[in-house]
Structure formats: structure tokens, C-alpha cells
Amino acid sequence: MSESLERRAAITGAAQSQVGRRLYRTPLDLTIEAALRAIEDAGLTREDIDGLATYPGAMAAPPGFAGPGTPEVQDALRLNLNWHAGGPEGPAQISAVINAINAVAVGLARHVLVYRTVTEASAQGDKGRASVGMGANMPSRVSGFLQWTLPFGAFSAANWLAMYAARHFHEFGTTREQLAQIALTGRANAALNPQAIYTEPMTMEDYFAARMISTPFCLFDCDVPADGSTAVIVSAVETADDAPHGGVRVNAVGSALHGRPSWDQWDDITTFACRDAAAQMWSRTDLKPDDVDTVQLYDGFSFLTMAWIEALGFCGKGESGPFIEGGARIARDGELPLNTSGGQLSAGRLHGFGHLHEAVHQVRGTAGDRQVPGVDVAVAAAGGGPLAGCLLLTR
């Protein structure tokens, strides 16, 4: 294997703003709060930050989705930047982190502030989830990809991915009882996360009593819109030992996309772009799935997490249902502790960055009451459909 240059980068800080439902704080306000906390967490000052990145950058719609662009944040903090980037195209939400790793690895920047901010709960107000969905604020005629979904009332990724899950059920005999374990595991873990949105216990009966959204997804298979910002500091690895908590090393990146970049034309909808990203990540390291101590896997919808488990090789293709059945294996004291912050299903839809934040804290042993003992290696993964990116992080 040639040298994996992502190892020139480390994550030296990770922090969140206040997280909650309908905080009615501005996206920039939340972002600044997370950013300053992350800079402090890394043992740095504002003057040390010479790079800035975000996903997806400033966008008009959907409401509450985008957060501030890098120019707003740069100006608010008067950062002197040697490198900056923001944009929605790339290997899912953590493409911003991968971009920062690349910038550090080639020496364009030494300490990059990377953030993701959402205010979807406030944007939704009391008007319900549909008001922040793909159809919100759309012109009367649609073009591009959405013309293939919206005319058919497929307004949400919930609909698109429900068909992925249904196909997985059909081919492999996967059941709702198995799928439920993603939601139940997240809820059990959220009880130990002071920032989590939903913390009351959830039983299998509660899961089956929830209203259906789009079969086989019920309400608890869909993540909860949140307000909050997450920020991490991606630093040159030689500075990692100076960080108060020690830097978390970037061991390998997965960013590949070999299948068609399409939700509906993807070749095998029992998996998604995670297949390609995960395979690439493992090709860039000598570590193996058996070496991983905890996984923080995107759960915008519960099925995505099952697909990530398979793609990352923790079980065989199609076998994630039996693998998570009963929930013991993916519990905090199981062999593969999953989504220990509660994930997006219970802790809130921080759009991939909540998982990254949790992975960093688990690896450096600062996850508080929910700390898994002896974590040396973790995976943080983000994305669904034709978007996927993942990171292998080590102590």
C-alpha cells in the first residue's frame, strides 16, 4: 500500500453549540458558539485558524438546511485564511472534513475549522416536517433530479429510501423488528447524552405503535429535525500531541463513488454509495473491521445504518438484519457499540457531524457517561443514496 496521506491530518477539537428543537437562534449564532468551543477544545486561539470549510455552504433552500456560508463565518471571526471551501457536492456531509484533511495534508492550511449547522427545527416551526422537505418553497415547475420524484408525490428522501429498505426486506427477509433495533439502540444511548433531543425510553411496542411515514419506515425510522451546529478542528498531525485531549488521528478516508450518482438509477438498492466509500477506506489501511471499537453510522433513516454495517464488512451482504436482531451486538456494551450519542434518530439531525463529533470523543475518551471503555479505533460515516463518505479514526 502506498502512503495514505490523510494520516498527515488529525482532529484536535470537536464541539457542539446548544442543540435542540426550535431554539430560534440564528444559524451564524449557533455556528460561532460551536466554532469557539471547538477552537478552545483544541487548545488553540482564533489566530491559529488558517483554514475554513463547511457543508453545504450557503443555500436558499430547503429552509433551515444550509447554515451560514464560509464568508459569513470568516467575517464574523475575522479569520485570516490560507484555504477555504464550502459546497454541497462531494462524498456526503463529511466531504467538508475530507476537504480539510486534504488541505492539511498538502500544507495549504495547518488548523482548519470545519462546521455544519442546521436550523431545520426552527424553520419547520409548527408547520410540520413537510414544510422543510424537498417540495418546500419550490417553483411551480421542477427540473433536474426532483422532476423524477416530485410529480409522483415522492417528496422526501423517506420515500426514496423506503424503497431501498423494502428491496432489502424482499431480497434478504429483513424485518421491521430488526430495523427497529437501530432506533431502539439510538434511544437507549441518547439517555446518556445531555445534548440529545429524545431521551425517554423506547420499547419495541412503542416502535410498532408509531405512525407509518412510508412503508417500511415509521416515524422512529426517520431522524428528528434539530437546531444546532457542530465544529471540528482538522490540524496537521504534528500538532496533535499539543492538543489538550490529544489529537484523534485520521487513519483512512473513504470517498469513492463508482455507481451512478442517482437515487433511482443506482444499480443495487439494497445498498448505496456506502458500498464504494467503505471499500475504498479499507483499501487505504491495514486495520480491519475486527479492530474497530465503536461505529457512528449515519441514521438519517434507520435503513442507512444497516447498509453501512454491511458495507463496512461487520457482517456479510444482506446479513445486517440478523446481525442487529435483539440489539445486544450493537448496544453500548456489545461487540460493536453503535451510535452511542443517540444518533440522528434520537439526538437530532446534525447531518453527519453529530456522528463525527461522537467518534472523536469516543476515541479520545471524553464521551462522558456514554464512554465505551478502551476505544482505540472508530468509524464515522455519513450519507445516503448516491452520497457517502467515511473516516477511520484512531487514537
Added chain:
Amino acid sequence: MSEPAGDKPFRMLPRLDDDVAPFWTGGERGELVMWRCQDCRYWIHPPSPICPTCLSRDIATEALSGRGVVHSFTVNEQNWNPTMPPPYVIALIELDEQPALRLMTNIVNCSSDDVAIGMPVRVVFENHDDVWIPLFEVAS
């Protein structure tokens, strides 16, 4: 090919740009239309000015049979938009002409309980203004 029975729901309609207009208006003639490579005969969807397999620029629109099978489906129960009340079936149809050539659509003229993966279906069109939306029903 007839229009589905019953009142037509509100639908968000596509903008009839030049490349997609043949697809969205073929239903006026009862035809499901896509672009096709005239050299290697590959069906190209969504439209592109080049064949993605052989890179030929010689492409033209042709009618498909309008037949396919249900690759997957979901019963949408969420009221995303009050003008399109649930429940309704959203399906991914794999068209007979080519592996993984798919359309997202609705299954109409039957109960959602009667929809199954692998079920043969055929196209029907629902006209809205200058657009003919391709929907699918059970193929008899």
C-alpha cells in the same frame, strides 16, 4: 392506454426543457419515450447528450414498450402536501427494455395491498396541462 380513473390529484409538474420534453409529452400519443443511442442501442435516462456506454453522440428519442416490473415500492402514509392526500403507492419500476433502467412513479388502479415486488406493470398516462405523467398499473 387510458387515463387512470377518478379525480386527478394535484401534481408538481416538470419544466419542459428541450431534453426532457419528449419524455413528458410522449403520453399524448400513448408512448413512453426516452433517448436511445443509435449506435449501441443503449437507453439513456435521464437524458444526456452522449451515450454513457459507447460515447456516441448519435442519440435519438424512441418509444419503449411501456412495460416493466415493480423493482420496489413504498406506501406513502405521510401528508407531505395537502393537495396529494395519502395513502398512495410510490414505486420504482424496472423497464423491460434494459437492466436497471428505472422510473419512480405511482401504481394506480389497484389497492396498495395488491402491489408486490416483481409484479408486471404497464404504463398509463395522466394529463396535466402540457405534461403527460407516466403512471403504472397491473399488467393483465
